[in-house]
Amino acid sequence: MSVLTEVPVIPESFDSKDAFLADAQRYRRELLAHCYRMTGSLHDAEDLVQDTYLRAWKSYDNFEGRSSVRTWLYRIATNTCLTSLDGRKRRPLPTGLGAPASDPTSDIAEHHEITWLEPLPDAPREDPSDPSVIAESRESVRLAFVAALQHLSARQRAVLVLREVLQWKAAEVGEAIGASTAAVNSLLQRARAQLDAVQPTQDDDIAAPDSPEAQDRLARYVEAFETYDMDKLVDMFTADAIFEMPPFDGWYQGPEDIVTLSKTHCPAEGPGDMRFLTTTANGQPAAALYMLNRESGRHEEFQLHVLAVRADGVSHVVAFHADGLFEKFGLPVAL
Structure with a gap:
């Protein structure tokens, strides 16, 4: 799982915080996909993206320009997700509950007390050069992959997504989540092993929706x-x-x-x-x-x-x- 993150040069200084926030809206869709991978919920992801922009707006005066605005927003979004996920249960699909296949003639029952995984609308793809199109690749938001991510701890999810979907370096991930490079590598190793256990086969042969x-x-x-x-x-x-x-x-x-x-x-x-x-x-x-x-x-x-x-x-x-x-x-x- 890998996604290229090559992006055009981004201006790092603005006349005001409001100008920064207006410019930063270009990343809203890819941040939504990022928060969705982390949470498995479209509704939660929308709220978390809104919270990300609010936090960025409040702390923009402390932005030193050592990274791109886009990278800075991802750091805020990741930590916003980690805070939100603290103590929350994972969002499964029925296949992820551990029960065997059901008898189709038996009674069926709704369980609204379970916080289920939700689907994600696809982004418009008019401009394939748009970085949001790249960062929100089809593989990285497929249901099977997002459902498998739900079996990981929140920090394992963050490390796996930042390293293998966004292709950040281990040191960059560590700086983003407040962990050493060694800790990041350990989290990634455990995340990969857990992912292989719950998703032993890759869906490389899944047809694209427009094929x-x-x-x-x-x-x-x-x-x-x-x-x-x-x-x-x-x-x-x-x-x-x-x-x-x-x-x-x-x-x-x-x-x-x-x-x-x-x-x-x-x-x-x-x-x-x-x-x-x-x-x-x-x-x-x-x-x-x-x-x-x-x-x-x-x-x-x-x-x-x-x-x-x-x-x-x-x-x-x-x-x-x-x-x-x-x-x-x-x-x-x-x-």
């Missing part, structure tokens, strides 16, 4: 649900495919069990009950599901399906409960 392969799979996935042809879904998934849908704590593996789950627990009754809008999330293809409300006659926000697509099919789907999520993705709440 023809991913677009074709996504279109066929949507069509199968909209036409209520659940049996067609069997051919969509890989043999080891996983389907999970927080806040329900169960997870399901294999095409047959996934289709049985859909037939058993999906509230749709037939063709036309479900409609989708396609989008992207976490550098992956995604589809926003709208379920028919028979009383209002409208299709209303229901779930956001984030897909991992490989050459042999859809290998993983996380269907997040909408719960105000669509607005964050710039999607309508009803059709």
